[in-house]
Amino acid sequence: MISKRMYEPVGIIMATNEGLLSLDPGGEPKTIVADTPFLDVEYRDGLGIAASAEGVWVHNGRRNERWQNSLEQDVAAVAVTTAGTLFAGTTEGKLFSSDSSGESWREIEGVQHIIRHGRFSPPAGEKPRPVSVAQAKEGILIGISGGGTWHTRDNGDSWLRRADGLDPKVHKIYSHPTRADRLFATASSGVYRSEDEGYSWIQSLGGLDRSFGGSLAVLPGAPDSLVLSMARHSPGTSGAVFRSANGGVSWSRLILEGEDEWEEIPCVTRPSDWEDLVFIAAGGMIFASHDRGRNWLKLNDGLPICNAIAASL
Template structure:
């Protein structure tokens, strides 16, 4: 059975699809689909046919989830999608993340939203319900947004145990559940708390992105507003892993994305600073670290002959599941880059898109 690689790209002006064969040398581009809509999250789901889910938002029409069963040519809005009750006082501004459920739950999907909340469907996306154990958490009165809003942007599931999950929210922190999302506990010890006035010490941590180690579900990695962190006890405690990546003396490294490969390799794109929020000196450098190592190394300038004063957003960097794996990222200026050799050499994919919000790989079997 032939395999295709589809790279799903969400932008602030619609969804685009890059397609290639298993070699991933030549790419074709289609789109925009859903033009004019922000797409902060996209997901390719092949568990019941080939379906694309997109979390879309619009200044006039609000936040919705759309689904396509013909590779983006037509879309249907899910009528009973995520929503908050009127009495909650919360507003559904964006769908920041879409994630498949545990492999033992093929009909399950999760959606992370802004204002921070988690929703689940058990019927392949037809109907959704709020997991209000998180929304009604006792610390909720002390939750405050980061600069991009109070967004639930990361959803991770323990492959050994479908009841164990983690979510990350800006500028709230990490929460873990052991019962499938009914109850939640903050897991932020050791992180760099941000001064946003939260009265509860358990929350107030501006997590930018978090990933789970592919071999050990007790090991997690994080790019946070105050640095790069690792946990080896399921998030109970965190410590910094910043050697080699500090760009300015005495400053913690600042950036948004962090990605993990199937073999445990880690990647991030550091920025000049929280104030600048662009790559330093116009050099679009990706940093990498092999699993088990403790020091980051710059892999090389993606475009050494041209300055790039851009940023890479939290969900705009990803790794596919091929061997060798492909590493991809999109910039705020609408460029998409791909590497098949752990970032040593890069190809710019065709087209100039608008501001790239997310990049997600999807392996399709024909």
């Protein structure tokens, strides 16, 4: 484990089209919120946040509070930073933040200024919108669909574009657990790595046979181990999972229960307070690895297809 836990774990959290679900490894899923499609979920250090068209749902494990609706917006992307700040990006291009565990929110209006005055190229049928937020060494870095990545040091009052070498159709940014200058990103053309807080990016292609980037788990070490989901086609069909044991220099395809490809793109996550533990949701099954992705054990099957997963164990 990386840090001492000050909250009760909530298990694996699944954002699905059927609702927000949780389950203990090997147990039966429990419904947190029913009959509402959820698109994204994150959990870090006792704080959970999930995104749906009906708003944001927040779980404060530090206070033993249940999940509750916190922000009534059409939200498609959420994040929890290492500092404990919650972020919610809406389908209309707005970004909200909360430093009070979701009790109150403020709009970061500078993001709308970027979108109004930028020349972006989001995926067909979509508007430019915040799709990801990651902690940087100083401030935060956000990803905008069709607009690459942007950095702020002053809580969103001013922004600087940081996207040299990065596909502007970014999907998600991932902070390194122990190195603030190292970042990873998935995009429509694959997976990228930055060693300078996002100023410049290098594409990682070796061993990948498809290019639509999904989700990524970063397992810190020397070198880092990475577990990555990818798809052949947008919006995430013909999915597969890959592992890198050398920080993304090269990749090998994983075989889980005799399968190495699924109709929908799998989801990957690493609990924030574990160094070697990683989960995959693929084809209605949950898999776990306790050795940085070398070996895998099936925990559950017969589950709904996930749009995103998070874990606290």
